[in-house]
Amino acid sequence: xxxxxxxxxxxxxxxxxxxxxxxxxxxxxxxxxxxxxxxxxxxxxxxxxxxxxxxxxxxxxxxxxxxxxxxxxxxxxxxxxxxxxxxxxxxxxxxxxxxxxxxxxxxxxxxxxxxxxxxxxxxxxxxxxxxxxxxxxxxxxxxx
Numbered sequence: 001x002x003x004x005x006x007x008x009x010x011x012x013x014x015x016x017x018x019x020x021x022x023x024x025x026x027x028x029x030x031x032x033x034x035x036x037x038x039x040x041x042x043x044x045x046x047x048x049x050x051x052x053x054x055x056x057x058x059x060x061x062x063x064x065x066x067x068x069x070x071x072x073x074x075x076x077x078x079x080x081x082x083x084x085x086x087x088x089x090x091x092x093x094x095x096x097x098x099x100x101x102x103x104x105x106x107x108x109x110x111x112x113x114x115x116x117x118x119x120x121x122x123x124x125x126x127x128x129x130x131x132x133x134x135x136x137x138x139x140x141x142x143x144x
Contacts, residue, residue, distance in 0.1 A: 005083035011136035013071045019109040019132035020065040038066040041108040043098040053100040060098030072136040076119050085115045106132050
């Protein structure tokens, strides 16, 4: 029996909050759930994150967010091909720069959602939805 694959979109309620993703699968043969990883996009230097709003791109980095608080989560079951598409988005973002509101943690999550957009309805990022937790809360409501 084939494994099931999942893309999970996550956010925490901190100020300003953070959005991140997790990739996982259920292995029927092993009879277990496997988390392949949980990651988020950050400025390489935390001070430069806010500066990027004014000066443009700064160095970015994908970090392990496995232990980060998860206030909101949207779990989407995907095909193996879609799972591989999600992994390709992750790899693409490993070499991206960070820019607040353009190439930040929420932009990363939105691009991941777009990679599996036939599974969910993507909402625009506007107003208060620029905050990670607010965006994910609205995305969850849109996809109930």
